[in-house]
Amino acid sequence: MEDENEQYAKELEVAVRIVHVACALCGRVQEKLLATEVVSKEDDSPVTVADLSVQAITSWFLSKTFGVQNVSIIAEEDVETFSKDDSTGLLEAVVDAVNESLTFASMYGLQSPETTLGTSEVLEAIGRCSSTGGPSGRHWVLDPVDGTLGFVRGDQYAVALALIEDGKVVLGVLGCPNYPVKTEWLNYHYQYHETTSQLSPTTPDACGKGCVLYAKRGSGEAWLQSLIPEDKTLEWSNHARLIRVSSVDDPSLATLCEPVEKANSNHSFTAGLAHSVGLRKQPLRVHSMVKYAAIARGDAEIFMKFAKSGYKEKIWDHAAGVVIVEEAGGVVTDAGGRPLDFSKGTYLEDLDRGIIACSGVTLHGKLIDAVYASWDSSNL
Numbered sequence: 038m039e040d041e042n043e044q045y046a047k048e049l050e051v052a053v054r055i056v057h058v059a060c061a062l063c064g065r066v067q068e069k070l071l072a073t074e075v076v077s078k079e080d081d082s083p084v085t086v087a088d089l090s091v092q093a094i095t096s097w098f099l100s101k102t103f104g105v106q107n108v109s110i111i112a113e114e115d116v117e118t119f120s121k122d123d124s125t126g127l128l129e130a131v132v133d134a135v136n137e138s139l140t141f142a143s144m145y146g147l148q149s150p151e152t153t154l155g156t157s158e159v160l161e162a163i164g165r166c167s168s169t170g171g172p173s174g175r176h177w178v179l180d181p182v183d184g185t186l187g188f189v190r191g192d193q194y195a196v197a198l199a200l201i202e203d204g205k206v207v208l209g210v211l212g213c214p215n216y217p218v219k220t221e222w223l224n225y226h227y228q229y230h231e232t233t234s235q236l237s238p239t240t241p242d243a244c245g246k247g248c249v250l251y252a253k254r255g256s257g258e259a260w261l262q263s264l265i266p267e268d269k270t271l272e273w274s275n276h277a278r279l280i281r282v283s284s285v286d287d288p289s290l291a292t293l294c295e296p297v298e299k300a301n302s303n304h305s306f307t308a309g310l311a312h313s314v315g316l317r318k319q320p321l322r323v324h325s326m327v328k329y330a331a332i333a334r335g336d337a338e339i340f341m342k343f344a345k346s347g348y349k350e351k352i353w354d355h356a357a358g359v360v361i362v363e364e365a366g367g368v369v370t371d372a373g374g375r376p377l378d379f380s381k382g383t384y385l386e387d388l389d390r391g392i393i394a395c396s397g398v399t400l401h402g403k404l405i406d407a408v409y410a411s412w413d414s415s416n417l
């Protein structure tokens with residue numbers, strides 16, 4: 038039998054390298070977007086270029102490494118996007134972004150194709166990600182750009198890649214291209230880009246922005262690699278450091294992290310829970326799965342999300358974050374205290390009300406009790 042340490046070693050390494058390439062791709066698209074256009078929520082085309090291009094390169098590298106027939110991918114985007122009117126420009130932009138990023142792949146230890154990819158190869162790569170997952174077999178799960186709003190605002194977003202085997206998340210990789218050097222900057226919505234772009238590239242604060250976090254189920258370890266500057270190459274073995282959740286278990290010292298958008302999570306319900314367990318600090322509102330990264334790195338102690346009743350959470354919005362937080366020492370369950378179930382296909386089908394991730398069992402237990410105590414009086 039395969040040595041436990043060796044199991045998934047290749048999958049993990051390839052996934053981490055792919056996410057580095059994806060972060061660099063997204064960073065370039067975001068920079069162009071912020072330099073040339075007024076950032077607006079309605080203008081979704083640059084984020085669509087980033088989304089589709091990341092999906093294409095991920096699918097291409099996974100298929101190249103493990104063989105097309107061995108790779109099943111569940112991902113957010115589909116080729117239908119290109120059947121809309123006026124999508125020729127979008128397809129060209131995606132093919133260009135894909136080929137540009139493939140030329141940098143060797144810096145990240147991945148082998149580029151011998152010639153540039155043509156339109157049909159890019160479409161094929163994107164189209165291959167149409168698996169629906171389920172209780173058996175091996176499935177990759179990708180959210181190419183999680184936190185679309187954060188992306189267009191020049192703020193936080195994530196690239197999330199996970200591997201599910203027989204319904205369990207076994208690997209998680211989370212790229213956070215804008216993860217700030219100073220934790221308090223996580224709270225700078227709208228001003229995040231302005232703040233960081235005013236820093237001179239030579240100041241220490243401007244360096245080291247962005248990271249890739251990863252973990253393997255059962256290892257008891259979660260790792261962080263900083264993103265590398267464009268003139269460096271990724272050295273695998275000496276480039277990572279261990280991360281660990283916060284040891285704070287006193288609610289009055291703990292920080293709650295939650296979605297920025299009220300539409301995605303009920304802020305007044307979480308404020309009620311926070312108050313009842315004795316949290317005192319202002320919540321840290323952050324776009325995307327960067328919230329899971331904040332818990333795993335020890336920058337916040339609690340992440341809660343209570344979506345409107347009827348909304349079904351998708352597996353790609355949680356898989357990578359959950360395994361990283363758990364291996365960093367944290368606890369993640371639904372609001373009934375049960376582990377999230379990734380075996381039911383694209384959605385977390387049986388999720389009980391909401392998601393609660395904590396740095397430890399003490400805070401987690403208090404919050405679960407508070408949900409039970411307050412649920413009947415809530416109007417979720």
Ligand SMILES: Nc1ncnc2c1ncn2[C@@H]1O[C@H](COP(=O)(O)O)[C@@H](OP(=O)(O)O)[C@H]1O
Pocket residue numbers: 180182183184185186295296297298300301302323324325326344345348351354
């Ligand atoms: N009405 C809704 N309620 C809850 N979550 C929603 C939602 N609409 C979209 N989302 C999910 O919330 C994610 C963003 O999370 P957050 O609010 O924590 O930044 C979105 O990911 P994408 O941005 O990848 O679409 C999307 O999957």
Ligand SMILES: [Mg+2]
Pocket residue numbers: 180182183184353354
């Ligand atoms: Mg998402």
